[in-house]
Amino acid sequence: MSKDQDHPSEANPEEVFKKRFLEVMKQMGESTSKDPESVWMIGSLAASLLDQSKSPDWVHLKKSLTPEIYNSLINSFRTQGNQLAKDGKEKAAFAVEVLALSIIAPTLSEKNEPIASGDKLLNNMVQDSISFFRRSQAAPQRHN
Secondary structure: OOOHHOHHOOHHHHHHHHHHHHHHHHHHHHHHHHOOOOOHHHHHHHHHHHHHHHOOOOHHHHHHHHHHHHHHHHHHHHHHHHHHOOOOOHHHHHHHHHHHHHHHHHHHOOOOHHHHHHHHHHHHHHHHHHHHHHHHOOOOOOOO
């Protein structure tokens, strides 16, 4: 066994990120058709962040983050995501993780083409999730 296999916590953080990023990208692609609730949650959280920051879209929000706001947001995502996972709220934890990975990806994309390509795709998925969420909010509610 290699050192990384013996002690996963000692693995290269960029490699750990890349592996999880690709796994989440795959899950996100599957969620689009199979799990509208997760897509809605991602859109809800991302739309809230857009509203708070007054950003017109997800890419602009990411580009406008100062180092202080970036660090605060990542720490908040870590805390919130861990608590949601601990509470068994897997879909909500997944939504937090998707947005965290999307926020982190640009910091690694210059060194890694698959992450750069995935970041663009994930930006589109997040923006589509925001649109899905906002359409659901604008749709008249049916009462039986």
